[in-house]
Amino acid sequence: MDMLSYWEKSSFIHHGLIVVGGGIVGLSTALHYQLAHPKKKVVVIERGLFPSGASTKNAGFVCFGSISELAENARTDSQDELLSLVEKRYKGGLELRQLLGDKRIDYRLVGGYELDFQGDLHERIFTFNDWLRPLFKRPVFSDARDNIPAFSFEQTIVKGLVKNQFEGSIDTGKMMDAFARKAREAGVQFYTQTDVLHYVEQANGVEVAVSTAEGTLQLMADQLALCTNAFTKALLPEADLVPGRGMVIVTKPLKWAPPRGTFHYHSGYNYFRNAGNRILLGGARHLDLKGEATTQEGINSRLESQLKEDLKSFIAPERPLEVDYAWSGIMAFGEGKSPLLLHPSPRVHAAVRLGGMGVALGTGLGKELALHLGATMS
Numbered sequence: 001m002d003m004l005s006y007w008e009k010s011s012f013i014h015h016g017l018i019v020v021g022g023g024i025v026g027l028s029t030a031l032h033y034q035l036a037h038p039k040k041k042v043v044v045i046e047r048g049l050f051p052s053g054a055s056t057k058n059a060g061f062v063c064f065g066s067i068s069e070l071a072e073n074a075r076t077d078s079q080d081e082l083l084s085l086v087e088k089r090y091k092g093g094l095e096l097r098q099l100l101g102d103k104r105i106d107y108r109l110v111g112g113y114e115l116d117f118q119g120d121l122h123e124r125i126f127t128f129n130d131w132l133r134p135l136f137k138r139p140v141f142s143d144a145r146d147n148i149p150a151f152s153f154e155q156t157i158v159k160g161l162v163k164n165q166f167e168g169s170i171d172t173g174k175m176m177d178a179f180a181r182k183a184r185e186a187g188v189q190f191y192t193q194t195d196v197l198h199y200v201e202q203a204n205g206v207e208v209a210v211s212t213a214e215g216t217l218q219l220m221a222d223q224l225a226l227c228t229n230a231f232t233k234a235l236l237p238e239a240d241l242v243p244g245r246g247m248v249i250v251t252k253p254l255k256w257a258p259p260r261g262t263f264h265y266h267s268g269y270n271y272f273r274n275a276g277n278r279i280l281l282g283g284a285r286h287l288d289l290k291g292e293a294t295t296q297e298g299i300n301s302r303l304e305s306q307l308k309e310d311l312k313s314f315i316a317p318e319r320p321l322e323v324d325y326a327w328s329g330i331m332a333f334g335e336g337k338s339p340l341l342l343h344p345s346p347r348v349h350a351a352v353r354l355g356g357m358g359v360a361l362g363t364g365l366g367k368e369l370a371l372h373l374g375a376t377m378s
């Protein structure tokens with residue numbers, strides 16, 4: 001028998017909804033569900049002291065695909081499929097901004113740029129503007145080659161630049177803080193530093209085993225939402241996803257102003273931006289896709305060296321730069337580009353596999369899951 005008090009048992013064990021994972025999707029699910037069902041007891045269970053998945057490790061791009069990423073998608077997707085993918089990402093970004101407010105998340109419409117090493121990327125602008133016109137009504141992409149000298153890129157390497165006027169950036173930390181505060185204000189509770197070990201669906205609810213400092217504890221929930229993205233297989237082995245680790249480095253503050261914008265290269269695998277007058281640079285996962293298909297945090301020295309080399313050779317050539325931060329974060333990928341909404345049993349649901357676009361897609365996916373939970377509540 002556990003040593004819980006009568007009071008603890010009557011007030012802290014049973015929940016209307018337990019959400020596993022305090023990332024963007026978990027917070028959005030909990031918030032939207034709580035707003036729709038204010039009398040329900042909703043708790044987010046998070047393994048870290050604060051959210052410790054991709055949602056606090058990302059680059060803060062509010063994007064929907066660079067021109068070469070879209071060109072890659074176009075190899076397998078029809079024009080309609082591509083348009084609906086872009087629409088979901090673009091409208092998802094708007095949803096996040098409307099929910100939390102541009103000021104609180106430090107949203108800036110800086111414009112996105114794709115670096116072109118061959119010098120022929122601009123030839124695709126007309127086609128993709130034409131494809132995306134039904135959604136944006138205006139041209140999305142433009143030839144921005146003339147900006148290369150002003151951005152101080154190495155001109156023998158960076159031969160072209162394509163601008164996306166609808167892309168922006170946020171402060172990822174501020175966004176997650178604002179999201180958690182909003183959820184708390186709505187009545188959502190948080191249990192942090194708590195690992196969900198497993199669950200069993202019973203006739204009257206879901207029994208959820210959690211690991212705490214005091215040992216393992218059984219909680220009960222009417223419904224369970226798994227918002228565990230790359231870590232989902234530990235709880236739902238049949239989920240069709242593979243982890244993909246991404247890494248980021250950030251320089252020390254610079255004495256000069258780095259270019260304003262969100263920048264991509266190598267079909268979106270690499271990216272950089274100005275973050276607090278430092279350069280934040282990440283990606284290069286494509287150099288070791290197999291090695292990076294892991295849920296273990298860590299720095300791949302090969303990728304780190306390549307990122308540093310890119311900084312020196314063409315992003316900020318002949319500038320003194322020192323790296324201040326290096327971290328990794330784990331994403332989830334699959335065959336399709338769209339996230340998964342799964343319903344493994346009547347009371348258990350999951351919203352996972354956000355790829356590298358969770359900033360744009362996470363809010364909407366969580367809202368969709370909250371609606372589904374409301375509709376299937378017994």
Ligand SMILES: Cc1cc2nc3c(=O)[nH]c(=O)nc-3n(C[C@H](O)[C@H](O)[C@H](O)COP(=O)(O)OP(=O)(O)OC[C@H]3O[C@@H](n4cnc5c(N)ncnc54)[C@H](O)[C@@H]3O)c2cc1C
Nearest residue numbers: 021023024025047053054055058059061196329357358359
């Ligand atoms: C380096 C990097 C850069 C990125 N850049 C961008 C970008 O610029 N723009 C963009 O749109 N997207 C970007 N992404 C992707 C984006 O961050 C993710 O798609 C998004 O954060 C996923 O959100 P999530 O809530 O599904 O998952 P997560 O944020 O990973 O949340 C899952 C949470 O579940 C918790 N958890 C897991 N298992 C358990 C358990 N058993 N018990 C308790 N808690 C558990 C984890 O601790 C974690 O906090 C980037 C990702 C990385 C790694």
